[in-house]
Amino acid sequence: MASSCSHWWHAPIYITVSIVLAIVAITTTTHSNTKPQTPFSSNQDSLITHQLSTNASRSLRNSGFHFMATLLQISPELLLPASSSTIFAIQDTVISNISLPPLLMRDLLWYHTSSVKLSLNDLLKQPQGSCVPTLLNGKNLSITKIVNQERLVEINGVLISHPDIFSHGLYSIHGVVAPFFSINHTLEQKQDWGFIKSHVCGQNMSVNSNVTQARNMWNRVIRQLSSNGYVSFAIGLRSVLDRILIDYTDLSSVTIFAPLDFAYIASPSPMLERLVRLHILPERYEYRELVSMLAKASLRTLFNGDDLEVTEDYNAKGVLGINGVEITAPDILSSKEFVIHGISRPFKTVKLSSTMS
Secondary structure (H helix, E strand, O other): OHHHHOOOOHHHHHHHHHHHHHHHHHHHHHHHHHOOOOOOOOHHHHHHHHHHHHHHHHHHHHOOOHHHHHHHHHOHHHOOOOOOEEEEEEOHHHHOOOOOOHHHHHHHHHHOEEOOOOOHHHHHOOOOOOEEEEOOOOOEEEEEEEEOOOOEEEEOOEEEEEEEEEEEOOEEEEEEOOOOOOOOHHHHHOOOOOOOOOOOOHHHHOOOHHHHHHHHHHHHHHHHHHHOOOHHHHHHHHHHHHHHHHHOOOOOOEEEEEEOOOHHHHOOHHHHHHHHHHOEEOOOOOHHHHHOOOOOOEEOOOOOOOOEEEOOOHHHHOOOEEOOEEEEEEEEEEOOOEEEEEEOOOOOOHHHHHHHO
């Protein structure tokens, strides 16, 4: 009795996933040309796949990935093709907050499933920038970072946090900290069948070298923020980075005002994106340059139409403020591409409030 009660909270996950899969099963019949080959070519194959999915589901659950564990237990044919596959399971705390129509959720899952088996050792042997095919036709992932010494791999700029959760026969499963692309509020409200873009990889990387260089710069910024205590702001920046890269592919230098406590990371995607952009300038300003500016000098941000303002005169009061917020840790991190200033609290803006209302 105690054992059954201790798992009462699994019920909502089972119900939610079951409903989604039921709708997918019905609607997919009208989109059968996009469905990958399923493994149930014979009763023996069906039995083997059932055993594998049960073992994989148990491994996922033990690692805290209950959503994907339930999905494989209820409908293994959705993600286990006849040949082989690698599943990149999104953490429960993230995927539980994604609201998409059933077929878009199916596409999301297929985009996080490769059509080849790749253990962590296999991934570490690949050249950085290699393409990884997925079950979603024509869509590739990219191995964007490999650190052999630390056995770290990033796919589409997202860290594999739980490598080799399951590896047996034709299938491998890894856990990842976030989706492989940015999911915004617009996508959650409409059925846009082209919303997943294939990541730049392989030979195409040379054509998009600006995007690659920009992403590398932002990844360094995020790592530096995290390692210096600005974790919440780093998380917020990471979650909206893809959208920033779309709008600013050739951005070569930035100034970042980072609060230690960025309480907005739980905000809806559009609001979070705007708040993050408000803390970033598309130009590099060291503290001495900011100090030399006059009070009420305007600073253009990545949030178009809403600039920051120098609100305190350093020479007169011994304090430099931006939008009424004090810079408490000037030039804490600096390179040729970026400079980061620590601030006492996040910026607020009337324009943002009126936009979100």
